[in-house]
Amino acid sequence: MNMAAAKLDVAVDIEPTVRQAVDDLIVDYAHTIDDGLLESWPDFFTADGRYKIISRENFEEGLTLGIVSCEGQGMMRDRIKALRDANIYEPHTYCHLLGRTTLARTGDDFRARTNFTIIRTMQTGREDRFATGKYLDDIVLEEGRPKLRARTVVLESRRIDILLVIPM
Amino acid sequence: MSVAHETAETNLLEWPAAGSSRVPYSVFSDPALHALEMDRIFRGPTWNYLCLEAEIPNSGDYKTSWIGEIPVIVTRDEDGEIHAMVNRCAHKGALVCLKERGNAKMLTCVYHAWSFDLKGKLRGIAFRNGINGKGGMPSDFDPTKHRLEPLRVARFCGLVFGTFSEDMPPLETYLGDKMSGFIRRNFDRGLKVLGTHSQIIHNNWKMYAENIRDSYHATLLHTFYTTFKVNRLDMDGGIILSDDKWHHISFAKRATLQETEEYEASSVHSTSYESKLEGGQLMDSWDEYDDGITHSIQSIFPNLCLQFTLNSLAIRHFVPRGVDKTELLWFFLGSEDDSEAQTEMRERQANLTGAGGLVSLEDGCINEFVQRGIAGSETAASFLEMGGRQVESSPDARATETSVRGFWEGYRRIMGVAEEIGQ
Numbered sequence: 393m394n395m396a397a398a399k400l401d402v403a404v405d406i407e408p409t410v411r412q413a414v415d416d417l418i419v420d421y422a423h424t425i426d427d428g429l430l431e432s433w434p435d436f437f438t439a440d441g442r443y444k445i446i447s448r449e450n451f452e453e454g455l456t457l458g459i460v461s462c463e464g465q466g467m468m469r470d471r472i473k474a475l476r477d478a479n480i481y482e483p484h485t486y487c488h489l490l491g492r493t494t495l496a497r498t499g500d501d502f503r504a505r506t507n508f509t510i511i512r513t514m515q516t517g518r519e520d521r522f523a524t525g526k527y528l529d530d531i532v533l534e535e536g537r538p539k540l541r542a543r544t545v546v547l548e549s550r551r552i553d554i555l556l557v558i559p560m
Numbered sequence: 561m562s563v564a565h566e567t568a569e570t571n572l573l574e575w576p577a578a579g580s581s582r583v584p585y586s587v588f589s590d591p592a593l594h595a596l597e598m599d600r601i602f603r604g605p606t607w608n609y610l611c612l613e614a615e616i617p618n619s620g621d622y623k624t625s626w627i628g629e630i631p632v633i634v635t636r637d638e639d640g641e642i643h644a645m646v647n648r649c650a651h652k653g654a655l656v657c658l659k660e661r662g663n664a665k666m667l668t669c670v671y672h673a674w675s676f677d678l679k680g681k682l683r684g685i686a687f688r689n690g691i692n693g694k695g696g697m698p699s700d701f702d703p704t705k706h707r708l709e710p711l712r713v714a715r716f717c718g719l720v721f722g723t724f725s726e727d728m729p730p731l732e733t734y735l736g737d738k739m740s741g742f743i744r745r746n747f748d749r750g751l752k753v754l755g756t757h758s759q760i761i762h763n764n765w766k767m768y769a770e771n772i773r774d775s776y777h778a779t780l781l782h783t784f785y786t787t788f789k790v791n792r793l794d795m796d797g798g799i800i801l802s803d804d805k806w807h808h809i810s811f812a813k814r815a816t817l818q819e820t821e822e823y824e825a826s827s828v829h830s831t832s833y834e835s836k837l838e839g840g841q842l843m844d845s846w847d848e849y850d851d852g853i854t855h856s857i858q859s860i861f862p863n864l865c866l867q868f869t870l871n872s873l874a875i876r877h878f879v880p881r882g883v884d885k886t887e888l889l890w891f892f893l894g895s896e897d898d899s900e901a902q903t904e905m906r907e908r909q910a911n912l913t914g915a916g917g918l919v920s921l922e923d924g925c926i927n928e929f930v931q932r933g934i935a936g937s938e939t940a941a942s943f944l945e946m947g948g949r950q951v952e953s954s955p956d957a958r959a960t961e962t963s964v965r966g967f968w969e970g971y972r973r974i975m976g977v978a979e980e981i982g983q
Contacts, residue, residue, distance in 0.1 A: 445916065447757050457755025457892050457907045460916040467839030467911075470788070471918070478787035480922045550757045551887070552915035555924030 398451075398528060398546065400496040400505050410502070410538070414531060415493055417538045418506050422488035425559060430475070433559055434468035438532060442542040443468060445560060447550040448525070459547075459556060468559075475557050486522070486558055487511045501541070504529040510560060512553075523560060524548045575977050576941050580968040581949045581961075586938040588764040588931060594883040600975050601862050602628030607714060607721040607734045609864040609877055610634050610644055612891065614718060614751045620663040620678065626879045627722060628863075632711065633657050633667065634720060637678040642715060644722040645680035645708035656708065667708075680708035716740065717747035719875075735860065736802045742809050742858055745849065746868045750896030754906060759888040759915040763927035765863055765880040766971070768888065771923055772857055772865045772876070773963035775799060775810045776946050781926060784912075784919045790835040790843060795855070798955040799963050805951050806861035806970025808963035813852040842912075844905050845870040859963070861970050869919075871902070872909040884931055888924075890914050944968075 421436045437443065444458035462468045475481075491507035505528055512522035530542040545560050576582035587593060602608060608627040611634050615623050622635040624647055631647035633656065649656050649669040656669045656676065666683060668675040675684035682703040690696030711722035714731035721731050732740045761768065771777075775797075779786065797812030837843065847854075848871060858866040865876035875891040892914070894906050912919040934940070947960020951969050954960045 446755070450755050450757070455753070455755050457910050459755075459757050459910075459914055461907065461911060462839065463841065463908070464839060466837075467842060470837050470839050470842070474784055474787065474918050478784045479918070480781060480783075481925050552757065552759050552924075554761065554928065555759065555921045556916035557921055 398505065398526060400494050400503055402494045403497040406495055406497065406502070410533070411495060413536075414495060414502060414504055414538050417531070417540070418493055418504065418527065418529070419490060421540075422490055422508070426486050426488055428485065430472045430558065431469075433472060434465040437465055437468065437540045437543070438534065440464050441468075441540050443540075443545075443559070444543075445545040445547065445556070447547050449550050451544070451546045459552065460559070471559065479557055481555055481557050483515045484558070485513050486560075487513070498530075500533070502529075502531040502538070504531055508560075520553060522553060525560075575972065578949070580951060580965040580972065581944045582941040583770075583944065583968055584939070584941045585934040588767060588934060589883060589938060591883050594764075594880070596975070597880075598628045598630065601971075602630060603724045604974060605723075605725045605728055606862055606974070607723050607728065607731045607860075608862065609860065609875070610713075610720045610722045612718055612751060612753065612875070612893075613642070613715060613720055614753060615661070616642070618663065620665055621661075622657060622664060622667070622678070623661050624657050624659075625877075627711070627724070629880050629882075631655060632722065633680075633708070634713075634722070635667070635678040635680075642713050642720055643679050644711040644713045644720070645676075646711070648709065649674055650676075650682060650706040650708060674706075676708050680710055682706045682708075717743050718749075718751045719743070719747060735807065736804070738800055738809070739802050739807045739858065739860065742800075742856070743866065745851075746856070746858075746866065746873060752894045752896050752898070753891060754894045754903065755892045755910065757890050757915060759890070759924055760881070761878075761886050761888055761924055761927055762884060763886060763931040764884055765878055765886045766967075767927035767930055768878045768886055768923075769859065769861075769863065769967055770964050771927055772859050773808050773810075773967055774961060775857075775958040775963070776961055777926075778958070781922050782919050788836045790837065796956070797855070797958050799953060799958060799960065800955065801951070801953045801963060801966045804970060804973075805966035806973075807859055808966055809856060809858045810958060810963065811853045812855040812958070814854040842908055842918075843870070845909065846902065846905065859967075861967070867913060869912060870909050871906050872912060873906070874910075874913065 424432050443462040445460040446458050462471060489509045493504050493506040496503045505526055507526045509521060510523045511519060513519045525545060525547040528544040528546060529540055531538050532541045575584060610625045610632060611623045616634060616636045619636055619638050619640060622633055625632045625634055632644055633647045634642060634644045636642055647655050647657055651672055651674045654669055654671045656667050666675045666677060673686035677683050687695060688697050711724060714721050716731055795812040795814055800809040855869045863878045867874040867876060873893045877889040879887045879889065881887050892910050894903055915924060944961045944964055947954060947962050951962060951965045954962050
């Protein structure tokens with residue numbers, strides 16, 4: 393994946409069923425997190441799927457160190473186990489607002505881009521716009537079903553308010 | 561002296577008689593005291609971290625930073641020399657550098673186009689002689705009297721520091737032998753920035769200064785290692801204070817692992833064989849030194865923290881953004897001569913700290929919990945007697961608050977809390 397290129401060379405000839413399946417994947421991913429079903433989060437990825445959260449500034453500079461990064465579903469499950477059993481933080485929830493997804497083709501696979509905003513609500517009722525950015529996805533079809541081989545979450549801001557524990 | 565400053569001094573003089581083992585909560589919320597700190601600490605006799613030399617490698621490179629809340633520019637001039645100055649135009653006070661990083665021959669204020677060279681000297685003024693002979697500066701206008709406010713600069717192991725104080729001793733004297741020796745151990749290499757981000761924490765900056773010196777809380781609040789049974793708990797370690805108490809090093813040694821055959825066979829060791837991590841590669845690491853120290857946190861007064869945990873080398877610069885808000889800037893570093901595999905290990909280990917750090921993300925909220933907890937209790941004080949009341953190094957034990965007391969020892973000294981009242 394070209395780390396510096398976010399803008400897709402949008403493909404017009406993708407089968408509507410594939411496009412629909414990718415759209416569903418991306419929306420279902422957001423709803424799964426918003427509903428707190430975090431144990432299901434790794435299932436959106438291939439077994440060796442990669443996940444990274446990085447600031448736009450670092451991304452455009454070509455730096456590769458993530459604020460959060462996972463290689464494979466094992467590291468993702470560790471993240472979820474940590475936030476359930478180990479990490480301490482004020483309870484909060486996310487609500488994702490997604491933009492429309494654009495798709496490009498790379499051989500048999502696909503690249504997708506979706507802009508997002510995440511509203512975070514704390515237990516006290518305090519509600520903030522927690523993050524804005526774009527999902528840059530590398531998607532493969534496994535038995536006809538789309539899976540994330542890599543999701544790079546590029547945040548507009550380098551600043552994280554308080555802490556980042558729930559995956560985006 | 562302003563009324564606000566007098567009030568703050570009065571409050572300071574009411575420091576509890578038990579001294580540095582008590583901290584009156586008003587020091588975390590009093591805006592007058594916060595203003596006094598800008599004068600006495602950040603504009604006072606301290607060396608303040610500004611940036612890395614690696615961030616401004618070329619002539620004309622500049623980067624903005626802060627000393628306390630004061631905006632600063634750091635530049636590298638045509639001769640490779642590094643300069644620092646307040647980012648405040650000599651004309652009307654606007655920021656001169658808007659971009660956080662860039663390269664320029666001159667620094668030009670956008671408001672009225674006053675131009676300064678990379679040393680901060682005024683070199684050009686728009687319409688100095690007016691237009692068509694009308695207007696312009698008075699004939700006695702002297703550009704040499706209108707430069708950007710300069711700072712003294714010192715570099716050490718790729719780190720750039722600045723001070724407002726004319727009569728500060730050299731940086732290495734300020735750090736002392738123990739602190740400068742440990743910085744040399746960790747940072748005296750070709751440094752490379754691997755990634756950066758920041759975190760807004762909703763607490764006074766001094767709470768984070770306490771937090772990084774507080775080794776007592778580490779295994780109580782941060783339970784990632786215990787939950788996953790990562791072999792990190794029975795490590796030998798200790799705390800070293802600088803002679804003047806306000807800087808510290810907390811270190812630990814992963815001694816038990818060194819005897820394993822696996823260690824003998826490979827320079828890379830993973831703890832996955834005994835932890836419950838599914839993605840055990842997270843802990844893959846290699847020994848960069850043979851002194852056995854695998855984890856260290858070092859603080860340099862007032863607001864710098866240097867981290868070296870496994871191979872995760874990082875700078876944490878915590879910058880006050882008002883009395884109850886702090887921006888914690890993270891710089892994750894590597895060596896220029898790292899192999900690809902080593903860079904990968906450093907990048908993976910960045911998961912342990914930072915805003916999303918598996919081990920330490922709690923530090924993003926715990927200080928806010930204190931800030932919220934002490935609201936309305938300005939006359940009450942915290943109690944810091946773990947490890948006793950003395951303020952000395954603790955070379956073989958970390959269940960102590962000695963380095964937190966060391967911070968307050970230094971704070972009370974520089975802020976002018978009278979010794980006879982404070983003791």
